[in-house]
Amino acid sequence: MFKKSALPLPLSLLVSLLHVGCCLLPLLSIAGLASNFDVLIRYKPFFLVLQVLLLIYLSVSLVRFYLGIFSFHGQLEIWSYHIAFAIALAGMVIGVSEPFRSEQQILAERQFQMFRTHRHIKLSVYSGFDAEKFKEDIVSIQGVKPASVKIEGSQVSATFKSDKVSSVQIVYLLQKRGYDVALSDQ
Structure with missing residues (x-):
């Protein structure tokens, strides 16, 4: 019972960090604080699909709970699904909009296009x-x-x-x- 209630939270955190990492970790490599993160950038579409699937799963589970079709085992499971949904949604917004792009990244992107x-x-x-x-x-x-x-x-x-x-x-x-x-x- 505890395994089922605790699973969405770390899974949501992992997928969100991978998706957001595609955008944030290259910033660290520009600053010279980290090494090459080409692997994350190359698989960004895959992480996006994973994040969308996770959001769909969590949304369906929460909608079924609120419609009375499905019940959680306890308050911990209810909270873990809500927190996992919030983390997955925030990770999706950050990963898609990339609000942390630096001026250097924008200039580098323009140079690459040129x-x-x-x-x-x-x-x-x-x-x-x-x-x-x-x-x-x-x-x-x-x-x-x-x-x-x-x-x-x-x-x-x-x-x-x-x-x-x-x-x-x-x-x-x-x-x-x-x-x-x-x-x-x-």
């Missing part, structure tokens, strides 16, 4: 060309970042948004405009 969609290209231009005209032509390609274009002799480098244009398309468009250009290995 790195995910931005690529760098290096080109070799083989025939004589006007650097200013070439810069105008490469900047006119949608997705190429104008401030990133650097021309050093016959080598040209630029950053572009990979979701708007590919490196192959950039080379093709420049060749179409009359430049003898190819991707550089350097």
Whole structure:
């Protein structure tokens, strides 16, 4: 009887801590207080599903109790279910909303998004060309970042948004405009 009444509380605490840990423990690693927590981050959807299932179980048990369909063995079991429900609900809210994200985490996330969609290209231009005209032509390609274009002799480098244009398309468009250009290995 005691085993049944005490089970929801530690189970709720464990699942909630795992789910919230996906958000809080990376903060400790940023601060240098802890090591790598990639395992928790990788399984965050699994912990979310576990938390939802736990909340459903606890909700159904409490609704059945209040409707008179089910009765608990004692006051300890009633309190343990209520406390477990509160812990699971708080863990769900904290885990989903991630209110403890630091400014560093937000900036790192933005940088990651930028790195995910931005690529760098290096080109070799083989025939004589006007650097200013070439810069105008490469900047006119949608997705190429104008401030990133650097021309050093016959080598040209630029950053572009990979979701708007590919490196192959950039080379093709420049060749179409009359430049003898190819991707550089350097």
